[in-house]
Amino acid sequence: MEANLHHPLTLNDIAGRAQLGVRSLTRRFRAETGLTPLQYLLRMRIQHAQRLLERTDDPVERIAARSGLGTPANLRHHFQRATGTSPTTYRTAFRALVSGITWPDRPDQP
Numbered sequence: 001m002e003a004n005l006h007h008p009l010t011l012n013d014i015a016g017r018a019q020l021g022v023r024s025l026t027r028r029f030r031a032e033t034g035l036t037p038l039q040y041l042l043r044m045r046i047q048h049a050q051r052l053l054e055r056t057d058d059p060v061e062r063i064a065a066r067s068g069l070g071t072p073a074n075l076r077h078h079f080q081r082a083t084g085t086s087p088t089t090y091r092t093a094f095r096a097l098v099s100g101i102t103w104p105d106r107p108d109q110p
Contacts, residue, residue, distance in 0.1 A: 001037070005045050005068040011038060045069050046082045053091040054098075060087050 001014060014037050015025040029037045049067040052058060058066070064075035079087050 001041055002044055005048050006066055007068065009041060042078060046078060049075060049079060049087065053087055054094050
C-alpha cells in the first residue's frame with residue numbers, strides 16, 4: 001500500500017493484491033495492526049503529507065495529490081483530524097522548530 005499512496009486504492013484492490021477476501025483481509029489486518037486496512041492507508045497518507053510539508057515547498061494542492069488525499073479540502077480535513085492542526089500551520093511550526101536547532105561544532109573540522 002505504501003508504494004501506491006498516490007493512487008486511488010479500494011478495499012477490494014488491497015484484498016486482491018493480498019490474494020484474500022475482503023473480510024479475511026480486514027480480520028487479519030486488524031489482528032496484526034489494530035486498524036482496518038483503510039484506517040492504516042489513511043494514516044500512511046497523512047504521514048506522507050507530513051513529510052512533504054516538512055521537506056518541500058510544494059503547495060497544498062500538490063501535496064494532496066502526491067499523498068493520495070486528492071483535494072486540498074480533503075487533505076485539510078483529514079490532516080486536522082489526525083494532527084489537530086492545519087497543513088500550513090504544521091509546516092510553519094516545523095520549519096520554525098528546525099531553524100531554531102543549532103548543531104554543535106564538530107571538533108574534527110576547522
